Amino acid sequence: MELKLNKAVDCIGDFTYNFLWHHKGTKLNPTDRIPSQVGTSYTYEDIVEALRSGEDVHIKGNVGSRLGSSLGVDLCYFGGNGKEIAETGSIIVDGDVGSYMGMSMVSGAIYVRGEIKEPLGNVVEVKSDLEGYKKFVSLTWLLHHPEASLLEPNEYRGGELVLKDGLVRSTLAARCRAPVRIRVQGDTGISTGILMRNGTIVVEGNAGMNTGALLNGGSVVILGDAAEFTGVEMRSGVVLVTGKCKGYVGAKMTGGHIICRMRMTRPVPPVKERALTGEDIALLSDFGISGVFVMNYRRYEINKRI
Numbered sequence: 353m354e355l356k357l358n359k360a361v362d363c364i365g366d367f368t369y370n371f372l373w374h375h376k377g378t379k380l381n382p383t384d385r386i387p388s389q390v391g392t393s394y395t396y397e398d399i400v401e402a403l404r405s406g407e408d409v410h411i412k413g414n415v416g417s418r419l420g421s422s423l424g425v426d427l428c429y430f431g432g433n434g435k436e437i438a439e440t441g442s443i444i445v446d447g448d449v450g451s452y453m454g455m456s457m458v459s460g461a462i463y464v465r466g467e468i469k470e471p472l473g474n475v476v477e478v479k480s481d482l483e484g485y486k487k488f489v490s491l492t493w494l495l496h497h498p499e500a501s502l503l504e505p506n507e508y509r510g511g512e513l514v515l516k517d518g519l520v521r522s523t524l525a526a527r528c529r530a531p532v533r534i535r536v537q538g539d540t541g542i543s544t545g546i547l548m549r550n551g552t553i554v555v556e557g558n559a560g561m562n563t564g565a566l567l568n569g570g571s572v573v574i575l576g577d578a579a580e581f582t583g584v585e586m587r588s589g590v591v592l593v594t595g596k597c598k599g600y601v602g603a604k605m606t607g608g609h610i611i612c613r614m615r616m617t618r619p620v621p622p623v624k625e626r627a628l629t630g631e632d633i634a635l636l637s638d639f640g641i642s643g644v645f646v647m648n649y650r651r652y653e654i655n656k657r658i
Contacts, residue, residue: 353394353398353399353402353407353408353409353410354392354409354410354411354412355386355389355392355394355399355409355410355411355412356389356390356391356392356411356412356413357386357388357389357390357411357412357413357414357415357447358388358390358413359387359388359413359414360388360413360414360415360416360448360450361386361387361388361389361415361416362416362417362418362450363380363396363416363417363418363419363421364386364396364399364411364415364416364419364420364443365399365400365403365409365419365420365421365423365443366380366396366400366418366419366420366421366422367400367403367404367421367422367423367424367425367427368421368422368427368429368456369381369382369396369397369400370418370421372429373429380396381396382395382396382397382400383395383396383397384396386399402441403423403424403440403441403443403460404437404440404441405441406439406440406441407441408441408442408443408444409441409442409443409444410444410446411443411444411445411446411447412446412447413446413447414447414448414449414466415445415447415448415449415450416450417450417451417452417453417469418450418452418453418455418473419443419445419449419450419452419453419454419462420443420453420454420455420457420460420462420473421452421454421455421456421457421473422455422456422457422458423440423443423454423457423458423459423460423462423490424436424437424440424457424458424459424460424490424493425437425456425457425458425459425527434527434547435527435529436458436459436492436493436496436527437459437460438459440459440460441460442460442461442462442463443460443461443462443463444462444463444482444485445462445463445464445465445466446465446466447465447466448464448466448467448468448469449462449464449466449467449468449469450469451469451470451471451472452471452472452473452522453468453472453473453475453488454472454473454474454475454488454490455473455474455522455523455526456473456474456523456526456527456543456546456547457473457474457475457490457492457493457526458474458490458492458493458526458527459490459493460489460490461487461488461489462475462487462488462489463480463482463485463486463487463488464485464486464488465484465485465486468486470519470520471519471520471521471522471541472488472519472520472521472522473521473522473523474490474491474492474521474522474523474524474525474526475488475489475490475491475521476488476489476491476494476502476506476515476521477503477506478494478500478501478502478503479500479501479502479503491513491521491524491525491534492525492526492527492528494513495513495525495528495530495532495534495551496528496529496530498513505517511533512533512534512535513532513533513534513535514534514535514537515534515535515536515537515538516537516538518537518538519538520538520539520540520541521536521540521541522540522541522542522543522544522560523541523542523543523544523546524536524540524541524544524545524553525544525545525548525551525553526543526545526546526547526548527546527547527548527549528545528548528549528550528551528570529549529550529551530550530551531550531551532550532551532552533551533552533553533554534551534552534553534554535553535554535555535556536553536554536555536556536557537556537557538555538556538557539555539557539558539559539560539576540555540557540558540559540560540563541559541560542560542561542562542579543560543561543562543563543565544559544560544562544563544564544572544574545563545564545565545567545570545572545591546562546564546565546566546567547565547566547567547568548567548568548569548570548572548589549568549569549570550569550570551570551571552570552571552572552573553570553571553572553573554573554575554639555572555573555574555575555576556575556576557575557576558574558576558577558578558579558595559574559576559577559578559579559593560579561579561580561581562581562582562584563578563579563581563582563583563591563593564582564583564584564586564589564591564608564610565581565583565584565585565586566584566585566586566587567583567586567587567588567589567591567608568587568588568589569588569589570589570590571589571590571591571592571635572589572590572591572592573591573592573594573639574591574592574593574594574595575594575595575639576593576594576595577593577595577596577597577598578593578595578596578597578598578612579598580598580599580600581599581600581601581603582597582598582600582601582602582610582612583601583602583603583605583608583610583652584600584602584603584604584605585603585604585605585606586602586605586606586607586608586610587605587606587607587608588607588608589608590608590609590610590611590635591608591609591610591611591612592610592611592612592635592636592639593610593611593612593613594612594613594636594639594641595613596613596616597610597612597613597616597617598618599618600618600620601617601618601619601620601623601652602619602620602623602652602653602654603620604620605623605653605654606654607654607655608653609626609651609652609653610623610651610652610653611628611632611635611636611649611650611651611652612649612650612652613648613649613650614648614649614650617650617652619652622654623652623653623654624652624653624654625650625651625652626650626651626652626653627650627651628646628649628650628651629651632649632651633646636649
């Protein structure tokens, strides 16, 4: 499929249709014709269905933000199982791409000839098999299927995927189901670890809003500060923030627990402050926090432990 654009358009190949379940079609309807296309009359849904079926989509022109959002996800809202669609097609762009490319992406690939605006989504550059294009795959796909060739300075080291390129990524490791480790030498954007079920993320910097959103297992460790809504709608797993945790901690959470500094944390009721367990203290020790410094931290959760 080929799509020519004379102006950058947002949300092309966005499997969520800009979070259709929130706006109910007021912002974007799947059957809307994509504006600014030349010589065709494709809808947003046409692009998504082509990619779902394994067809590649070649875009000639610049593209706006949220290209390939949730690319390759069989979304539950549309009757799917929430897992990856293994044979997802690729998006090939002859032009520049806006911010948040590949948000929550889990499979497929995105090839870009031009420039890409930060922050990125859940993507990392790998060795390209298409001359003249940069190739990006989902970090989650790479964690599940580590056969792709990472480009320096990113590397696998001691069984850990280490991101050293300094790029800010949002929705890092979205929907990860594997018992893997990923370390970020720098900051992350919004929704780090969203919908993770397994694995460990360690961020050696600060994290944006919604860290650990909808977390359903695994661990997210922030060795810096975290913005508002840490652990929002969290279901299971652990979030550790060694620095400052801003407001609305644990909003709408139903399970799991958050470890962060007391007096620097404002949990949302019914989230309660509890004493640390032995496992919590051991986790803090793993990241260099021990002795009297442990006294600065508390555990935040919904259910009272027995």
